[in-house]
Amino acid sequence: xxxxLAGDKRAIARAITAVEDSNVEASRLLKxxxxxxxxxxxxxxxxxxxxxxxxxxxxxxxxxxxxGERTAIVAVDPxxxxxxxxxxxxxxxxxxxxxxxxxxxRSMAARGHLGGLARATADAVAIxxxxxxxxxxxxxxxxxxxxxxxxxxxxxxVVVLVPGMGDDIQAIKAGIMEIGDVFAINKxxxxxxxxxxxxxxxxxxxxxxxxxxxxxIVRTVATEEKGxxxxxxxxxxxxxxxxxxxARFEARRSSVAxxxxxxxxxxxxxLAARAxxxxxxxxxxxxxxxxxxxKDPYSVVDEVxxxxxL
Amino acid sequence: xxxxLAGDKRAIARAITAVEDSNVEASRLLKxxxxxxxxxxxxxxxxxxxxxxxxxxxxxxxxxxxxGERTAIVAVDPxxxxxxxxxxxxxxxxxxxxxxxxxxxRSMAARGHLGGLARATADAVAIxxxxxxxxxxxxxxxxxxxxxxxxxxxxxxVVVLVPGMGDDIQAIKAGIMEIGDVFAINKxxxxxxxxxxxxxxxxxxxxxxxxxxxxxIVRTVATEEKGxxxxxxxxxxxxxxxxxxxARFEARRSSVAxxxxxxxxxxxxxLAARAxxxxxxxxxxxxxxxxxxxKDPYSVVDEVxxxxxL
Numbered sequence: 001x002x003x004x005l006a007g008d009k010r011a012i013a014r015a016i017t018a019v020e021d022s023n024v025e026a027s028r029l030l031k032x033x034x035x036x037x038x039x040x041x042x043x044x045x046x047x048x049x050x051x052x053x054x055x056x057x058x059x060x061x062x063x064x065x066x067x068g069e070r071t072a073i074v075a076v077d078p079x080x081x082x083x084x085x086x087x088x089x090x091x092x093x094x095x096x097x098x099x100x101x102x103x104x105x106r107s108m109a110a111r112g113h114l115g116g117l118a119r120a121t122a123d124a125v126a127i128x129x130x131x132x133x134x135x136x137x138x139x140x141x142x143x144x145x146x147x148x149x150x151x152x153x154x155x156x157x158v159v160v161l162v163p164g165m166g167d168d169i170q171a172i173k174a175g176i177m178e179i180g181d182v183f184a185i186n187k188x189x190x191x192x193x194x195x196x197x198x199x200x201x202x203x204x205x206x207x208x209x210x211x212x213x214x215x216x217i218v219r220t221v222a223t224e225e226k227g228x229x230x231x232x233x234x235x236x237x238x239x240x241x242x243x244x245x246x247a248r249f250e251a252r253r254s255s256v257a258x259x260x261x262x263x264x265x266x267x268x269x270x271l272a273a274r275a276x277x278x279x280x281x282x283x284x285x286x287x288x289x290x291x292x293x294x295k296d297p298y299s300v301v302d303e304v305x306x307x308x309x310l
Numbered sequence: 311x312x313x314x315l316a317g318d319k320r321a322i323a324r325a326i327t328a329v330e331d332s333n334v335e336a337s338r339l340l341k342x343x344x345x346x347x348x349x350x351x352x353x354x355x356x357x358x359x360x361x362x363x364x365x366x367x368x369x370x371x372x373x374x375x376x377x378g379e380r381t382a383i384v385a386v387d388p389x390x391x392x393x394x395x396x397x398x399x400x401x402x403x404x405x406x407x408x409x410x411x412x413x414x415x416r417s418m419a420a421r422g423h424l425g426g427l428a429r430a431t432a433d434a435v436a437i438x439x440x441x442x443x444x445x446x447x448x449x450x451x452x453x454x455x456x457x458x459x460x461x462x463x464x465x466x467x468v469v470v471l472v473p474g475m476g477d478d479i480q481a482i483k484a485g486i487m488e489i490g491d492v493f494a495i496n497k498x499x500x501x502x503x504x505x506x507x508x509x510x511x512x513x514x515x516x517x518x519x520x521x522x523x524x525x526x527i528v529r530t531v532a533t534e535e536k537g538x539x540x541x542x543x544x545x546x547x548x549x550x551x552x553x554x555x556x557a558r559f560e561a562r563r564s565s566v567a568x569x570x571x572x573x574x575x576x577x578x579x580x581l582a583a584r585a586x587x588x589x590x591x592x593x594x595x596x597x598x599x600x601x602x603x604x605k606d607p608y609s610v611v612d613e614v615x616x617x618x619x620l
Contacts, residue, residue: 034606258597269579272620287568296344310582
């Protein structure tokens with residue numbers, strides 16, 4: 001543990017692998033690290049594929065570095081349940097930034113059908129927080145429920161859009177609009193930026209937030225390092241807004257903690273069931289019966305639940 | 311139950327609402343309906359927002375209708391956990407198609423933090439299958455893990471792309487490439503269709519499938535009803551490929567059943583825990599302790615698990 005608190009990159013990487021594997025060791029470590037967490041600014045960045053999130057995250061990290069802040073990036077790819085590894089772009093980024101001791105980059109992907117990616121990501125963030133990174137950026141690929149769950153554990157959430165995504169704004173609006181504290185319209189040198197901005201403003205006006213915050217809209221061109229200062233100050237402004245009111249601050253912290261507990265519980269319940277006889281062999285056998293139609297899946301699960309005494 | 315088997319739309323709609331609420335009634339009904347399932351062709355359609363999936367699904371349904379087949383559409387929006395309702399487009403579609411007794415359209419959205427959308431969707435599909443729809447199309451918004459889980463319960467999966475999505479193909483390739491049995495390049499009248507097709511072919515060549523199937527690529531322009539025949543016959547061809555080999559057919563069925571059991575289990579475990587004292591009040595109290603740092607989330611969950619005797 002002391003190595004992690006001292007910021008040893010290799011120890012941190014090992015610990016993150018342990019939480020991905022969700023072993024007993026990891027659980028003990030996380031309990032020990034918990035009192036050391038809560039200092040980092042945790043920024044969630046989400047948006048449709050192709051919006052340029054990775055470049056934006058790189059630029060934002062560089063800005064934080066120029067302020068002398070240590071920054072960790074956790075790139076989460078829930079749509080990659082099979083490869084279990086880093087996406088191509090991250091490998092390139094890792095090479096470029098790996099030499100900077102104040103930068104840590106890690107890719108996380110779903111390991112299999114039983115993995116709790118949101119839980120593992122939150123655990124990894126806790127490790128990086130305890131390790132003394134001033135900022136931890138969670139970058140997600142995709143816009144599904146899993147991504148929403150993941151960014152829900154961040155202090156600030158940035159949603160990235162690109163001009164001409166009219167259809168997309170329609171498609172993703174419901175869930176995403178409500179989790180975005182700051183909106184970055186990236187590739188803002190493209191045609192249609194004004195229209196996208198106006199559509200976004202209209203949508204934000206309709207969906208009033210319970211905390212009274214009016215989400216900020218920032219134009220960026222990440223490839224040309226434009227608008228990154230504005231993005232960083234947008235993030236800071238939301239943080240100040242939350243911190244300025246103790247009740248509001250407490251409400252946000254509690255809701256993050258609640259989301260965290262539920263993710264952990266969902267994961268640990270399944271692990272506990274696995275340990276109590278719901279093995280791969282059992283699942284394979286049950287699946288065969290269901291596909292043979294000799295048994296229905298609801299009865300299979302009812303039996304498991306009652307055998308577990310629940 | 312007889313009303314559902316007779317295809318009564320109102321009874322079907324009520325049953326789907328019951329499975330969304332996950333009540334005891336629903337569980338009993340699903341067990342009774344199970345022997346009547348397994349006849350429908352279940353088609354999963356996924357892809358990035360803005361790819362034109364809804365229009366493509368509408369055109370495909372119209373084609374199935376012209377063959378005299380009854381068709382149900384289940385539109386799933388995991389990125390919409392807050393509104394809990396239909397997305398705008400679906401409301402419009404419902405009006406247009408609601409008059410056709412051979413078409414059934416239903417939107418499903420995550421109801422809250424504890425909802426199992428993949429499980430509820432699979433249950434809804436089972437109801438529609440038992441109700442005698444020849445085809446059930448599951449349409450997802452977004453490209454996250456949840457979407458992958460959802461389409462994994464389909465007989466055939468169609469991934470929809472659009473020209474010029476180079477970045478997106480990179481971003482979504484890992485998970486999506488492996489679940490796509492048929493790829494539709496929609497809006498194929500746009501510039502860049504050839505390049506997208508070539509990139510896709512290259513990616514498909516790299517990722518060889520264990521079942522030996524080489525995914526088909528179809529060009530469509532859904533708004534002009536182009537390529538819909540080709541899409542439908544691509545779907546049929548994959549079905550024939552699977553059915554032509556009993557071992558292969560059995561393997562696919564089993565893997566669908568296994569995914570189904572795990573989704574159900576994940577959901578029911580949490581519900582069982584909720585019934586055994588993990589109430590909203592309990593969660594709120596625990597969240598406060600975690601955010602106060604008087605307790606760590608791992609210990610909270612360990613206590614719950616041990617109190618449940620797991």
